[in-house]
Amino acid sequence: MSGWAIPAAICLGLAxxxxxxxxxxxxxxxxxxxxxxxxxxxxxxxxTSLLAIVPTAATGVLRQRAYGNLRARAALVIGVIxxxxxxxxxxxxxxxxxxxxxxxxxxxxxxxxxxxxxxxxRQTRRYxxxx
Amino acid sequence: MRREAAPMVxxxxxxGLVxxxxxxxxxxxxxxxxxxxxISLVGMETHQAAxxxxxxILVTATAGVVLYAARGEVRWGYALLVGLPAVAGAVVGxxxxxxxxxxxxxxAFSALLAVIGIRLIAL
Numbered sequence: 001m002s003g004w005a006i007p008a009a010i011c012l013g014l015a016x017x018x019x020x021x022x023x024x025x026x027x028x029x030x031x032x033x034x035x036x037x038x039x040x041x042x043x044x045x046x047x048t049s050l051l052a053i054v055p056t057a058a059t060g061v062l063r064q065r066a067y068g069n070l071r072a073r074a075a076l077v078i079g080v081i082x083x084x085x086x087x088x089x090x091x092x093x094x095x096x097x098x099x100x101x102x103x104x105x106x107x108x109x110x111x112x113x114x115x116x117x118x119x120x121x122r123q124t125r126r127y128x129x130x131x
Numbered sequence: 132m133r134r135e136a137a138p139m140v141x142x143x144x145x146x147g148l149v150x151x152x153x154x155x156x157x158x159x160x161x162x163x164x165x166x167x168x169x170i171s172l173v174g175m176e177t178h179q180a181a182x183x184x185x186x187x188i189l190v191t192a193t194a195g196v197v198l199y200a201a202r203g204e205v206r207w208g209y210a211l212l213v214g215l216p217a218v219a220g221a222v223v224g225x226x227x228x229x230x231x232x233x234x235x236x237x238x239a240f241s242a243l244l245a246v247i248g249i250r251l252i253a254l
Contacts, residue, residue, distance in 0.1 A: 006212070009212050009213055010212065010213075010216045011216070012213065013213035013215070014219060015220065016213065017216060017217030017218060017219060017220020017223070017224060019220075019243075020162075020217065020220070020221050020224060021221040021224020021225040021226070021227070022181075022225075022228045022231075022236075022239070023166065023228075023239070024166055024180065024182060024183075024184035025160055025163055025166075025243075026160040026161070026162055026188045027217055028159070028160040029160060029163075031213055031217075034213055035213065038209060040206060040209060043204055044206055046158070046204075047195075047200075047204035047205045048204075048205055048206045048209050048210045049210075050192045050196045050205075051192075051196045051205050051207070051214065052210045053160070053188065053189075053192040053214075054192050054196060055214050055215075055217070055218050056217040056218055056220075057186075057221075058189055059218045059225075060185040060221045060224070060225050061189055063221070063222060064181075064182035064185060064186075067178075067225070067229050069178045069179050069181070069183075070179075070185075071175070072186060074143050074169075074173070074183050075183045075184075075185075075187045075190070076186070076190060077143040077144060077147060078146050078147035078150065078165065078183070078186075078190075079186065079187035079188070079189065079190025080190060081143070081146075081151065082148065082151030082161055082187060082190075082191050083151060083190075083195075084148065084151060085147060085149065085150060085151020086155040086191070086195070087151075088148070088152050088155075089151060089152035089154065089155025089156045090155045092156055093156045103251065105153070105156075105157050105159075105248075105251055106247075106250070106252035108248070109163065109244045109247055109248030110245050110248035112167050112241075112244055112248075113241040113243075113244035113245035113248060116170070116237055116238075116240065116244070119237075120234050120237045120241075121238075124234055
């Protein structure tokens with residue numbers, strides 16, 4: 001590991017936390033590449049990223065609860081069921097072409113982004129003083 | 132209210148299922164799937180959706196860690212190295228989020244989705 005890897009990892013960790021706090025994502029999108037950069041294997045990086053997500057998400061949850069944004073029961077239901085979903089996902093992932101799936105999901109995300117974004121812009125134009 | 136309770140649980144369960152499948156298949160976290168689904172299927176405001184997404188991720192990630200740790204795949208030192216700065220970042224991020232309007236947050240979130248989507252297509 002070269003000398004700049006650790007400071008870079010700390011900076012990327014910080015950025016992952018900010019991303020998590022602002023958008024309600026886990027931060028794995030930055031944790032995993034950072035851990036790969038540090039020399040971990042793909043599976044280890046995924047597993048270690050999950051551990052890093054726990055305190056990050058816990059901090060965000062506590063802050064959000066204080067702000068009054070958290071719907072705790074809904075979060076619990078979704079969280080528990082998604083463990084089941086992940087098990088199903090693992091079965092699917094081993095059976096289909098990964099590249100095709102990944103691109104299809106990418107297209108879906110872009111479409112959702114466009115819908116969310118355009119929805120906001122349209123609303124803002126209709127009610128200009130509501131922002 | 133009572134009549135709406137059951138479909139709501141079903142909707143939440145569906146969201147959990149979809150997020151779990153997507154995160155396992157595509158290797159992306161549940162958050163980018165959870166937030167839009169909470170907005171469109173449950174009608175949550177964006178701040179609420181992001182907060183609730185984090186709560187769900189906390190549950191799922193904890194379960195995942197237990198499973199992977201049992202197989203010896205978790206590197207604790209490395210998790211601390213990126214996780215500790217991330218805790219500080221999360222406090223800052225939540226603070227920033229609280230100051231953003233719903234519109235701005237939704238626009239920023241859709242930009243994030245678009246970037247991730249394009250990266251997945253181009254990869």
